[in-house]
Amino acid sequence: MVSSHTPNSPGRQHSPGAATGPTERAATTTTGEGRPFAADAVDAIVDQWAQVRPDLDTGPMAVYGRIYRIARTMGDAVEKEYARFGVSRGEFDVLATLRRSGEPYTLSPRELSATLMLTTGGMTGRLDRLERAGLLTRNPCPDDRRALRVTLTDRGLELADGAVTAGLGVQHQKLGSALDTEEAEQLATLLRKLLGAHE
Amino acid sequence: MVSSHTPNSPGRQHSPGAATGPTERAATTTTGEGRPFAADAVDAIVDQWAQVRPDLDTGPMAVYGRIYRIARTMGDAVEKEYARFGVSRGEFDVLATLRRSGEPYTLSPRELSATLMLTTGGMTGRLDRLERAGLLTRNPCPDDRRALRVTLTDRGLELADGAVTAGLGVQHQKLGSALDTEEAEQLATLLRKLLGAHE
DNA sequence: AGTAAATAGCTTACTCGCTAGCTACTTAGT
DNA sequence: ACTAAGTAGCTAGCGAGTAAGCTATTTACT
Numbered sequence: 001m002v003s004s005h006t007p008n009s010p011g012r013q014h015s016p017g018a019a020t021g022p023t024e025r026a027a028t029t030t031t032g033e034g035r036p037f038a039a040d041a042v043d044a045i046v047d048q049w050a051q052v053r054p055d056l057d058t059g060p061m062a063v064y065g066r067i068y069r070i071a072r073t074m075g076d077a078v079e080k081e082y083a084r085f086g087v088s089r090g091e092f093d094v095l096a097t098l099r100r101s102g103e104p105y106t107l108s109p110r111e112l113s114a115t116l117m118l119t120t121g122g123m124t125g126r127l128d129r130l131e132r133a134g135l136l137t138r139n140p141c142p143d144d145r146r147a148l149r150v151t152l153t154d155r156g157l158e159l160a161d162g163a164v165t166a167g168l169g170v171q172h173q174k175l176g177s178a179l180d181t182e183e184a185e186q187l188a189t190l191l192r193k194l195l196g197a198h199e
Numbered sequence: 200m201v202s203s204h205t206p207n208s209p210g211r212q213h214s215p216g217a218a219t220g221p222t223e224r225a226a227t228t229t230t231g232e233g234r235p236f237a238a239d240a241v242d243a244i245v246d247q248w249a250q251v252r253p254d255l256d257t258g259p260m261a262v263y264g265r266i267y268r269i270a271r272t273m274g275d276a277v278e279k280e281y282a283r284f285g286v287s288r289g290e291f292d293v294l295a296t297l298r299r300s301g302e303p304y305t306l307s308p309r310e311l312s313a314t315l316m317l318t319t320g321g322m323t324g325r326l327d328r329l330e331r332a333g334l335l336t337r338n339p340c341p342d343d344r345r346a347l348r349v350t351l352t353d354r355g356l357e358l359a360d361g362a363v364t365a366g367l368g369v370q371h372q373k374l375g376s377a378l379d380t381e382e383a384e385q386l387a388t389l390l391r392k393l394l395g396a397h398e
Numbered sequence: 399a400g401t402a403a404a405t406a407g408c409t410t411a412c413t414c415g416c417t418a419g420c421t422a423c424t425t426a427g428t
Numbered sequence: 429a430c431t432a433a434g435t436a437g438c439t440a441g442c443g444a445g446t447a448a449g450c451t452a453t454t455t456a457c458t
Contacts, residue, residue: 049299067269072316117271175263193382
């Protein structure tokens, strides 16, 4: 009873946030505890743990397990949107950071890698690809000869504007289909509080 | 005023959920809108977008932006815990899935890759490493000569039990420091609703 | 001035996932 | 029976990150 697994959608892509042990199974509701809401995949996992390790305090899974899964699902969805513009999510993040920094859309690789929480080696690679694609330029910094000035090209700016709109569209749609405005605000408030403890 | 960046902690690690364009900056509160709560990194990003693209509906960022960041931060934190046991997060996920499937702690690579949303190629690699580490065994399946039976060893079971406790401990601590019990429950309920729309 | 420490960006080696294609086996259709 | 399609797991090659180490330059100290 514990070992029947539902082979879900033929999984693809990277596995960023499956974390505390994701599982897919339709709500078999193995433990018949009266639950006020439709059981989801995370409830199934928690139930499974309760059966084999009833001593475990699985409380945090109800929050973090879902956060991991939502992050992954939505991440995959927006990634598909960005792909229509010919960039990956990581590459989009670079363009978006430059875009929202305002004119003249210029930052240093150092600022970008710090902002995007990326090693400098990783940043070099992303800039290489984006420069090759003609979406940004690298110029020497006049004030500091160690440093560079990375600037969005017109094409890069245009792409960033299109992609950010597309990405927000997907998010807006999913969010709106699940929660009303008040709930979404509640959720944002609770998440801000939680994020505060994380940063 | 738009281009001063605070080089935050010397970022490392992979960049799974930075998404809609993460930024680090202390709450400079460039737009002096009376905000009832302490502004976080996501508020700063939203403010920045408001300045350069006031037409944009950045509402979803308040939810998904924070979800990405929390997923990443907590993911890194638990990864460190698992590292003390000598396994990566992905490897732990395999052990945990077997552990919570109950006795005899046996699943097929297919079941595992489906559950963990991993390609079969990726699964082969993880099983190779875990088998080499003596944490699980691969045996032929008696019913289907194409298939295998992956089983946790005693060491694997022990490690899974220790690591899941450690990981939950970290999560419990962070969650408890940010929210009281009622808020955590509210959050879990809203996230369940949102995850429902995603799966 | 003169030197030590810090910083910017790049390079190299390594990791680990994905894609795509393969063989072996099983199931379904005739 | 026989064949066609589907499934299980593996392998090869690629992509994109990390970690660690490098050079050039700047800053801070004496």
